[in-house]
Amino acid sequence: MKKMFTMLLMALLPLGAMAQNKSSRTVQAAKQEPITQVIERGLKRAASQSLLLANSMKNHPDQLPQTYEHGELKTVRYDNWVSGFFPGVLWMLYDYTNDEQYRRLAHHFTEIVEPAKKLYNTHDIGFMLYCSFGQGYNLTAKQYYLDVIYEGTQNLLCRWNEDLGVFRSWDFGKQWQYPVIIDNMMNLEILCFMSRQYDDPYYKEVAEIHAKNTLKHHFRDDFSSYHVVSYDTITGLPHAKNTAQGYSDNSAWARGQSWGLYGFTMIYRETRNPIFLEQARNIATFLMNHPRLPADKVPYWDYDAPGTENGNCLRDASAAAIMASALIELSQFDRTEMGPKWMELAEQQIRTLTSPAYLAEEGEQGGFILKHGVGNMPAKNEVDVPLTYADYYYVEALMRLKRLQSPALNGGGQGSGQASRP
Numbered sequence: 001m002k003k004m005f006t007m008l009l010m011a012l013l014p015l016g017a018m019a020q021n022k023s024s025r026t027v028q029a030a031k032q033e034p035i036t037q038v039i040e041r042g043l044k045r046a047a048s049q050s051l052l053l054a055n056s057m058k059n060h061p062d063q064l065p066q067t068y069e070h071g072e073l074k075t076v077r078y079d080n081w082v083s084g085f086f087p088g089v090l091w092m093l094y095d096y097t098n099d100e101q102y103r104r105l106a107h108h109f110t111e112i113v114e115p116a117k118k119l120y121n122t123h124d125i126g127f128m129l130y131c132s133f134g135q136g137y138n139l140t141a142k143q144y145y146l147d148v149i150y151e152g153t154q155n156l157l158c159r160w161n162e163d164l165g166v167f168r169s170w171d172f173g174k175q176w177q178y179p180v181i182i183d184n185m186m187n188l189e190i191l192c193f194m195s196r197q198y199d200d201p202y203y204k205e206v207a208e209i210h211a212k213n214t215l216k217h218h219f220r221d222d223f224s225s226y227h228v229v230s231y232d233t234i235t236g237l238p239h240a241k242n243t244a245q246g247y248s249d250n251s252a253w254a255r256g257q258s259w260g261l262y263g264f265t266m267i268y269r270e271t272r273n274p275i276f277l278e279q280a281r282n283i284a285t286f287l288m289n290h291p292r293l294p295a296d297k298v299p300y301w302d303y304d305a306p307g308t309e310n311g312n313c314l315r316d317a318s319a320a321a322i323m324a325s326a327l328i329e330l331s332q333f334d335r336t337e338m339g340p341k342w343m344e345l346a347e348q349q350i351r352t353l354t355s356p357a358y359l360a361e362e363g364e365q366g367g368f369i370l371k372h373g374v375g376n377m378p379a380k381n382e383v384d385v386p387l388t389y390a391d392y393y394y395v396e397a398l399m400r401l402k403r404l405q406s407p408a409l410n411g412g413g414q415g416s417g418q419a420s421r422p
């Protein structure tokens with residue numbers, strides 16, 4: 001009898017444990033803030049913080065915000081790679097609020113970036129002009145914005161090497177013959193935009209060749225990527241694979257991995273070439289399954305940096321924001337069982353970024369939105385600070401989510417996710 005009772009108890013125990021697990025999951029789910037509320041909270045904070053930042057910029061005419069360090073606002077000129085992000089944030093907030101005040105501010109800061117159209121010594125024309133003038137054009141259809149993009153893109157084309165099939169990233173670094181960084185994938189979007197606007201396939205053709213060569217030479221077997229690949233101008237093959245901002249040549253620098261994920265998702269959207277979707281899925285799988293991706297899904301600044309094994313390492317909010325925005329778009333293209341999983345991961349990241357651990361309090365951080373970014377750890381530059389590009393991709397991710405929650409809103413600017421419709 002006693003034996004029978006013990007057997008019955010043992011048979012029922014797992015059911016009891018399951019029921020307990022289920023009920024604690026139900027309580028957890030019931031306690032979780034609805035994602036629509038998270039999105040609104042994030043966007044409202046972004047809107048109020050950005051007004052504060054715009055106001056402090058009055059003391060820095062002709063400059064754009066970069067970061068806030070040791071209680072001090074740091075700004076840059078139009079020719080810094082980050083110049084277009086704050087105007088872009090303001091455009092997206094104009095899209096969100098429909099409030100003229102944001103349009104005026106967005107236009108004002110966009111104008112400051114205008115001289116960047118004359119630059120021919122950087123590949124970052126895409127970041128500078130597409131995030132500012134591109135956002136402005138997509139929302140207002142103002143010809144002047146398109147004209148600036150046109151001029152800037154002609155200079156970007158000067159960096160195209162027909163024989164190598166890539167755009168040159170940097171003009172510095174004597175050890176490199178023809179350096180291309182993974183970030184450069186992001187500068188292909190402005191080229192695809194040009195093809196659409198001017199009905200000229202050339203821009204997109206060269207963008208696609210660059211993406212194919214990046215796919216071939218930048219990735220390791222596990223789908224992590226090198227930061228810098230330099231091409232031998234005689235053989236056309238890589239002669240060096242290094243890092244500049246990561247922990248080591250062979251490590252997975254977190255923001256670089258996010259640029260790759262975003263870049264291949266975007267180039268798939270623009271070309272519909274399935275090899276790019278496959279590459280984006282492979283990168284996303286590497287990141288999602290990474291043993292050192294923390295439970296709250298905000299990556300360490302480098303997946304291989306010392307301290308990642310015991311949680312004693314700085315996070316990079318910008319890597320999380322870029323990754324979340326990319327995953328939201330990828331989730332719409334990927335028709336396999338992984339589609340909803342990309343979205344789930346992105347939502348987890350957005351929830352973490354919208355928590356007090358990362359979201360600046362009202363009036364905090366000089367008006368920047370997110371805390372805890374890492375710009376350039378090896379150079380000890382911008383370490384554990386807000387970053388204007390972390391804010392940009394965070395707001396973009398929120399707007400993309402918002403569009404998906406309320407499809408009736410579709411038809412806004414690029415940051416709204418409109419361009420990301422499959």
Ligand code: GLY
Nearest residue numbers: 081183245255375
């Ligand atoms: N493109 C430079 C960076 O990601 O820091």
